[in-house]
Amino acid sequence: MKTVPARAARPIPVKNRNLVTVRNLRRYFPIREGALQRVVGHVRAVDGVSFDVRRGETVGVVGESGCGKTTLGRCINGLLPPTDGGVYFDLGDDEHARLDALTAMPSEARTREQAAELERLDRTHRVDRLRGEAWRSYRRNCQVVFQDAFSSLNPRQLVKDIVGRPLKVYREASGSELMERVVGLLESVGLGRQHLYRYPHQFSGGQRQRISIARALALDPDFIVLDEPTSALDVSVQAQILNLLNDLQRERGLTYLFISHDLGVVRHMSDRIVVMYVGEIVEAGTRDDVFNSPLHPYTEALLEASPELAHDTDRRAGALEGRVPDPARPPQGCRFHTRCPVVTPSCGFEVDDAVRMLEGRGAGLDHLRGVQRRSAFEADLSFDDEEFAGLMVRVLEGPETPAEMREAMIGLTRSGSTVAIRFRDIDRVRLEEIRPAHVTSCILHTGQGLDPGDRHMREKNGG
Amino acid sequence: MTDPARTLGEEVGGLDAAADRRAPLASVQDLRIQFRTKAGRVHAVDGVSFDIRDGEALGLVGETGCGKTVTARSFLRLVPSPPGIYAGGRVQFRPRKRCEVCGGAGCGACGGAGRVPTACPRCRGTGCSECNLSGEETVDLLRVPERRLREIRGNRIAMIFQDPGKALNPALPVKQQIAEVLHVHRSEELLRRAGIDSDAGVLMPLLRRMAEQRSRRAERVLLGLPPGRRHSRRLGAAVAEWVAESLAETRIANPRKVMNSFPHELSGGMKQRVMIAQALACDPDLLIADEPTTALDVTIQARILELIRELQDRHRSSVLYISHDLALVNQVSDRVAVMYAGRIVESGPSQAVFRDPRHPYTRGLLAAIPTATDERGRLMAIEGTVPELVDPQPACRFHARCPYAAPACRTIDPPLRAHRDDRPVACFLYESAEEVGADRSSMPTWAGRR
Amino acid sequence: MLDAARPRVGGHRVRAAAVRLRRFASVGGEVLRNPTTLAGVTIIVAMVGMALLAPVLTEPNVPDPYQMPRDWGALNEPPGTPDHLLGTTQHGGDVLYGIIWGSRTSLRLSLIVVSVTVAIGVIVGSLAGFLGGRVDEVLMRIVDVFLSIPELIFALAIAAVLGPSFGNIILALAAVFWVKYARIIRGQVIHVKQNDYVDAARVIGDSRLNIFVKDVLPNSITPVAVQATLDMGNVVLIGAALSFIGLAEAGLAEWGVLVSQGQAGISAGRWWASTFPGLMVFLWALAFNLVGDGLRDVLDPRTERR
Ligand SMILES: Nc1ncnc2c1ncn2[C@@H]1O[C@H](COP(=O)(O)OP(=O)(O)OP(=O)(O)O)[C@@H](O)[C@H]1O
Numbered sequence A: 001m002k003t004v005p006a007r008a009a010r011p012i013p014v015k016n017r018n019l020v021t022v023r024n025l026r027r028y029f030p031i032r033e034g035a036l037q038r039v040v041g042h043v044r045a046v047d048g049v050s051f052d053v054r055r056g057e058t059v060g061v062v063g064e065s066g067c068g069k070t071t072l073g074r075c076i077n078g079l080l081p082p083t084d085g086g087v088y089f090d091l092g093d094d095e096h097a098r099l100d101a102l103t104a105m106p107s108e109a110r111t112r113e114q115a116a117e118l119e120r121l122d123r124t125h126r127v128d129r130l131r132g133e134a135w136r137s138y139r140r141n142c143q144v145v146f147q148d149a150f151s152s153l154n155p156r157q158l159v160k161d162i163v164g165r166p167l168k169v170y171r172e173a174s175g176s177e178l179m180e181r182v183v184g185l186l187e188s189v190g191l192g193r194q195h196l197y198r199y200p201h202q203f204s205g206g207q208r209q210r211i212s213i214a215r216a217l218a219l220d221p222d223f224i225v226l227d228e229p230t231s232a233l234d235v236s237v238q239a240q241i242l243n244l245l246n247d248l249q250r251e252r253g254l255t256y257l258f259i260s261h262d263l264g265v266v267r268h269m270s271d272r273i274v275v276m277y278v279g280e281i282v283e284a285g286t287r288d289d290v291f292n293s294p295l296h297p298y299t300e301a302l303l304e305a306s307p308e309l310a311h312d313t314d315r316r317a318g319a320l321e322g323r324v325p326d327p328a329r330p331p332q333g334c335r336f337h338t339r340c341p342v343v344t345p346s347c348g349f350e351v352d353d354a355v356r357m358l359e360g361r362g363a364g365l366d367h368l369r370g371v372q373r374r375s376a377f378e379a380d381l382s383f384d385d386e387e388f389a390g391l392m393v394r395v396l397e398g399p400e401t402p403a404e405m406r407e408a409m410i411g412l413t414r415s416g417s418t419v420a421i422r423f424r425d426i427d428r429v430r431l432e433e434i435r436p437a438h439v440t441s442c443i444l445h446t447g448q449g450l451d452p453g454d455r456h457m458r459e460k461n462g463g
Numbered sequence B: 001m002t003d004p005a006r007t008l009g010e011e012v013g014g015l016d017a018a019a020d021r022r023a024p025l026a027s028v029q030d031l032r033i034q035f036r037t038k039a040g041r042v043h044a045v046d047g048v049s050f051d052i053r054d055g056e057a058l059g060l061v062g063e064t065g066c067g068k069t070v071t072a073r074s075f076l077r078l079v080p081s082p083p084g085i086y087a088g089g090r091v092q093f094r095p096r097k098r099c100e101v102c103g104g105a106g107c108g109a110c111g112g113a114g115r116v117p118t119a120c121p122r123c124r125g126t127g128c129s130e131c132n133l134s135g136e137e138t139v140d141l142l143r144v145p146e147r148r149l150r151e152i153r154g155n156r157i158a159m160i161f162q163d164p165g166k167a168l169n170p171a172l173p174v175k176q177q178i179a180e181v182l183h184v185h186r187s188e189e190l191l192r193r194a195g196i197d198s199d200a201g202v203l204m205p206l207l208r209r210m211a212e213q214r215s216r217r218a219e220r221v222l223l224g225l226p227p228g229r230r231h232s233r234r235l236g237a238a239v240a241e242w243v244a245e246s247l248a249e250t251r252i253a254n255p256r257k258v259m260n261s262f263p264h265e266l267s268g269g270m271k272q273r274v275m276i277a278q279a280l281a282c283d284p285d286l287l288i289a290d291e292p293t294t295a296l297d298v299t300i301q302a303r304i305l306e307l308i309r310e311l312q313d314r315h316r317s318s319v320l321y322i323s324h325d326l327a328l329v330n331q332v333s334d335r336v337a338v339m340y341a342g343r344i345v346e347s348g349p350s351q352a353v354f355r356d357p358r359h360p361y362t363r364g365l366l367a368a369i370p371t372a373t374d375e376r377g378r379l380m381a382i383e384g385t386v387p388e389l390v391d392p393q394p395a396c397r398f399h400a401r402c403p404y405a406a407p408a409c410r411t412i413d414p415p416l417r418a419h420r421d422d423r424p425v426a427c428f429l430y431e432s433a434e435e436v437g438a439d440r441s442s443m444p445t446w447a448g449r450r
Numbered sequence C: 001m002l003d004a005a006r007p008r009v010g011g012h013r014v015r016a017a018a019v020r021l022r023r024f025a026s027v028g029g030e031v032l033r034n035p036t037t038l039a040g041v042t043i044i045v046a047m048v049g050m051a052l053l054a055p056v057l058t059e060p061n062v063p064d065p066y067q068m069p070r071d072w073g074a075l076n077e078p079p080g081t082p083d084h085l086l087g088t089t090q091h092g093g094d095v096l097y098g099i100i101w102g103s104r105t106s107l108r109l110s111l112i113v114v115s116v117t118v119a120i121g122v123i124v125g126s127l128a129g130f131l132g133g134r135v136d137e138v139l140m141r142i143v144d145v146f147l148s149i150p151e152l153i154f155a156l157a158i159a160a161v162l163g164p165s166f167g168n169i170i171l172a173l174a175a176v177f178w179v180k181y182a183r184i185i186r187g188q189v190i191h192v193k194q195n196d197y198v199d200a201a202r203v204i205g206d207s208r209l210n211i212f213v214k215d216v217l218p219n220s221i222t223p224v225a226v227q228a229t230l231d232m233g234n235v236v237l238i239g240a241a242l243s244f245i246g247l248a249e250a251g252l253a254e255w256g257v258l259v260s261q262g263q264a265g266i267s268a269g270r271w272w273a274s275t276f277p278g279l280m281v282f283l284w285a286l287a288f289n290l291v292g293d294g295l296r297d298v299l300d301p302r303t304e305r306r
């Protein structure tokens, strides 16, 4: 006997198809140093991300730790204001088209009317600009479930207070009606009346996650951000939670943004997939496209590293060398070029790569005295004496240096104890649609700035 | 009571006994560990038996709280007690040494293992009651004196933990933490590597103490002065050399730089590599890895798994690999034991268990992993959670969650034994009513699925 | 059918209260299980009982019971004298009277100082921690200034400037102690604020005040409770020190004053006038410290979980 009627499967409307629209979203965190806490740089946690979430679907976001998944989720939730760009909620179809037209052009090129139109869209739909009633309505419709079921429930509140709180905040119910609604919610996540008067610490991880889900459902939202809701759980409990999430989605017509680093889970849950790397989207498409015919080498590497998928496809755990670059100083060109197994000379080799390579070889970097950068691609390295400078030049020219890097180096000259090094100047890569609704930023597919000879070279090297 | 370890090992572990005639490296026999709590006695490990043979990787799989960590910790007697109690059973360990014929590469003399048993110190290899007439040194890790245990810990048996961040000391540079095990267990070899055995003369005792890291301040000052300085510097260089070597083995980039950094300066994957380097520095016979990749990213996880496999091959050591992910264990281990609520419910070669799971729990674990063919939202989840193990009654521990559970399951303990082939499983679905001594109608059947 | 069994609104309140009470009682029981804590609690109960029953235990002095009575006929009587069980001071004050009424003074002192400082400290610290940014910077600079001066010296300076009186001792102590609470609570608030449940409450759309009151404060307050218990003892200790060096009015029935005035007689063998009150100061501080430590063990979140 539920007092909250479970909604019959809600038909996906043909109108207002896009529930969440993310455009050029950037979120930087200042790095402060010293006694005065001066800002010395920025962590670019999310760096120019655009995608849509349509009503009733699940969009999966995957990527390694620190690539900005949580930050993206928090921006969409309104917990963090974006540094630039924005998240638009519940745009009409026409508005969506207008927004795309307006954001596509550079801001200087907009006419006064166009700027005013954008401003109006921002005021009515951009999450960080919403006020009053619009804000309240957005708040009710966009909920969240966090990864850590331990820290997402207040240890000093009873379950009835935790789950009933949203209803109290919006004065939806009180007294015994409130209690019945809470019981209904608990029942819909597989808990019951007997759990009302318990504290969170009396529950297992899976049960706690159920309580979190019940709280998120209390206001009957349209959209829920699920930030790794099962990665702290065992496989068996994970399966229970995934089933529950799916049942709820079907019953209530929910839309999910499902964040996870587990590809097996993301594939199981999602209609469309967004693959992130160091704050950027590197590939996006339908689930089947991304999993069956991945375009980006990073996606391929992720697939190979996943034991569950290895089981399906007889792939053995593959190797992805190196570590995720520092998002405070992301690599030039394609951000994956520091680890890409099929990298080409046009992918954005820069001074940092040369220095890192010398460092990895242990090649006398103790004798490096300074690096004067003219740009990311051009610098003077000064050494203790001519001998080391000469040695460095030989290393950089020799077979120890990857062929692609040597190819990308368009200048390497020594004068005295200083080595001037220069790489090709490469633009940041852009996403392009390779197949219908399947985008990637890898230049092997987009062809962007790719030297025809480089593709040839890659084939020659057996890439 | 002297039950010959050899036959017992085969009977209890029951696993592929013909392959290796030699007594296994370690055998756990009917291990019972309990915790005293407010609610009563938690039977965290309740009659677990298995063998770990030379050079093999054994996987131990099960959900959170089923007793994997407690089992692993009992190898080094690291279960916190109180509240823990070693309530019964044995953990027998037979230390090895490098085969002198082949120098560890594997030959006929050592049966390809590269390691040979050490002789029983009591009978010098002729066989006595202490070693069950095997002539091999056999230590019961639960009863051996603390002193001997310290010689084994970190030296013959090493352990890596789930959270590398917590296992490393944040206040010490990486080098010192790895050097520590060398100072404790390998001081002789350190001296030899530093080339200090002949020419040091009267300084020798001091240097020895230094290699054991037991020097007092005054001794260190003395060794810092000219006659001793040369030797102490060489010793320091030998330590650094060795540490760098073991770090390099984990293929960490730039070992010399990593060596001098503090744990907080390293990423999770690097910290886990440091842990591995520390664990393997003394070339242990057994490496226990307790969910070493659970805290790491998928990509790094793949690298660490590969590394453990590779190092195991190279060092020819045995590995006890613990995880809750059967797919992952399948990748790294030769054999697997599935644990549920303090007991082993199934064991066998990993491939076989993975392809053809027998126990309903193992089936459930595998079915719960999302695959390409699962319809969305229709994963086969095992409903419920691991039961509280407070003063358990005889019954199949899995009965409350098992789709086949029948009356017999609720009143009798299913024994772990092999049936059609040599793969043991503890479930009445594989037993006949006569064997169990129960009523036929009370037995579970495959048809009786709820 | 089911409706009959379902508790009504009031029923829910009662049940929730019962659950909370049980939890509180279990914490209390845990505290008392530790023998040293139990000893502390016993001493505190005895002392508080003594303070409450002071008028029953001894005849109050008229007109002001907080002044020592003067019995000019019995100067420097040793303990055991009839009517003066613990002896008298050089001014003919009954030491036992001083101890009994002094416990009232001490209790008053502790309660006032601790409650005032906790209130100020919690307000300042939680504002700084919760709001962060500029507010935090300004408030914490002020706190730093206060912290840079040693406690006792600071209290001394204030008391010296304001002149000797009991009220001024309270003021001096309050000025010293609030800083510690501000520090503790700020650290806690900053830590607690990072928990996902705070974000969850924001996502629901709850007000900042509500989030602070329901989520942040209750989870930050435990170390303050422990510190406050410890300070109940410490205040009396420092208060006694201030009285000892003469910053309280002479003739006050207060332990520190008694110690101070009695110490002159120690060399002459009249140990009792300062030893007994000194013992009381010691016991008082010890008792609260024992209880504070016990509380810390029990309230430690790690042990609370189990
Ligand atoms: N409040 C903050 N201040 C400074 N840097 C931050 C902050 N939050 C996140 N970052 C940084 O932004 C980057 C992206 O972080 P984010 O938490 O979004 O990663 P993630 O993809 O969710 O990773 P994970 O899989 O570990 O959850 C990281 O480099 C992180 O250190």
Ligand SMILES: Nc1ncnc2c1ncn2[C@@H]1O[C@H](COP(=O)(O)OP(=O)(O)O)[C@@H](O)[C@H]1O
Pocket (backbone or CB within 6 Å): B035, B036, B037, B042, B044, B062, B063, B064, B065, B066, B067, B068, B069, B070, B071, B080, B083, B389
């Ligand atoms: N220190 C302890 N005190 C009380 N119970 C414990 C303690 N450590 C472990 N246990 C209990 O022992 C059981 C097995 O724990 P563990 O071996 O850690 O499980 P896992 O399989 O997840 O490694 C659990 O029920 C756990 O609650």
Ligand code: SF4
Pocket (backbone or CB within 6 Å): A296, A297, A298, A334, A335, A336, A337, A338, A340, A341, A342, A343, A344, A346, A347, A429, A441, A442, A443, A444
């Ligand atoms: S653009 Fe493509 S090939 Fe080049 S580094 Fe990036 S992923 Fe690799």
Ligand code: SF4
Pocket (backbone or CB within 6 Å): B359, B360, B361, B396, B397, B398, B399, B400, B402, B403, B404, B405, B406, B409, B414, B426, B427, B428, B429, B444
């Ligand atoms: S069938 Fe019976 S014995 Fe077998 S697992 Fe299920 S409950 Fe246990």
Ligand SMILES: [Mg+2]
Pocket (backbone or CB within 6 Å): A069, A070, A071, A227
């Ligand atoms: Mg995250």
Ligand SMILES: [Mg+2]
Pocket (backbone or CB within 6 Å): B065, B068, B069, B291
């Ligand atoms: Mg464990």
Ligand SMILES: [Zn+2]
Pocket (backbone or CB within 6 Å): B099, B100, B101, B102, B103, B104, B105, B106, B107, B108, B109, B110, B111, B112, B114, B115
């Ligand atoms: Zn050999």
Ligand SMILES: [Zn+2]
Pocket (backbone or CB within 6 Å): B120, B121, B122, B123, B124, B125, B126, B127, B128, B129, B130, B131, B132, B133, B135, B136
């Ligand atoms: Zn023997």
